[in-house]
Amino acid sequence: MPGENYCFACGPENPIGLHLDFHFEEDKYVAEKTLPHEYQSYEGVVHGGIITTMLDEAMGGYLYSGGERAVTARLDVRYRKTTPVGEHLVITGWEESRRGSFVNMKATIALADGTVTAEGTAKMALVD
Numbered sequence: 087m088p089g090e091n092y093c094f095a096c097g098p099e100n101p102i103g104l105h106l107d108f109h110f111e112e113d114k115y116v117a118e119k120t121l122p123h124e125y126q127s128y129e130g131v132v133h134g135g136i137i138t139t140m141l142d143e144a145m146g147g148y149l150y151s152g153g154e155r156a157v158t159a160r161l162d163v164r165y166r167k168t169t170p171v172g173e174h175l176v177i178t179g180w181e182e183s184r185r186g187s188f189v190n191m192k193a194t195i196a197l198a199d200g201t202v203t204a205e206g207t208a209k210m211a212l213v214d
């Protein structure tokens with residue numbers, strides 16, 4: 087059975103995964119990615135489900151990389167502008183607050199000039 091290295095969003099061993107490669111920049115969890123046309127919906131536009139996947143990963147992966155295991159309990163996405171395929175994207179996740187076993191997270195996807203195309207807000211449930 088494949089392990090976490092098969093994570094669709096970030097697992098390096100998943101042959102059809104997104105291979106997002108995150109790192110911490112101070113208290114932000116950041117990855118850069120240019121998506122090819124295989125991930126589009128309308129011409130030139132990244133599929134909304136892929137956008138949601140990247141935001142989810144930025145938030146869940148933030149906790150995982152900090153030594154906590156969490157599942158997404160609730161996720162809200164605001165698609166502010168279309169996100170283009172073939173352009174450099176910056177995906178960023180961070181923690182806003184926590185209460186008990188739930189952590190409130192935020193994430194954005196931005197173009198190279200800083201324009202935010204999508205924002206995610208999630209409630210992540212800490213699990214053992």
Ligand SMILES: CCCCCCCCCCCCCCCC(=O)SCCNC(=O)CCNC(=O)[C@H](O)C(C)(C)COP(=O)(O)OP(=O)(O)OC[C@H]1O[C@@H](n2cnc3c(N)ncnc32)[C@H](O)[C@@H]1OP(=O)(O)O
Nearest residue numbers: 090091093096097142143146147150157158159160209211
């Ligand atoms: C280079 C190396 C690579 C390494 C590679 C690493 C890979 C690692 C990557 C990690 C990054 C993964 C990022 C993606 C993460 C996912 O995609 S996880 C998959 C998607 N999520 C799931 O499958 C979660 C499924 N849901 C559950 O497991 C359970 O419902 C939960 C969320 C744990 C909660 O269960 P529970 O603790 O038993 O709570 P429950 O009894 O249902 O509710 C108790 C109370 O908690 C609160 N509550 C429960 N659920 C909710 C909710 N959704 N919203 C608000 N309040 C809630 C409520 O107050 C509730 O009371 P009621 O309103 O029901 O009266």
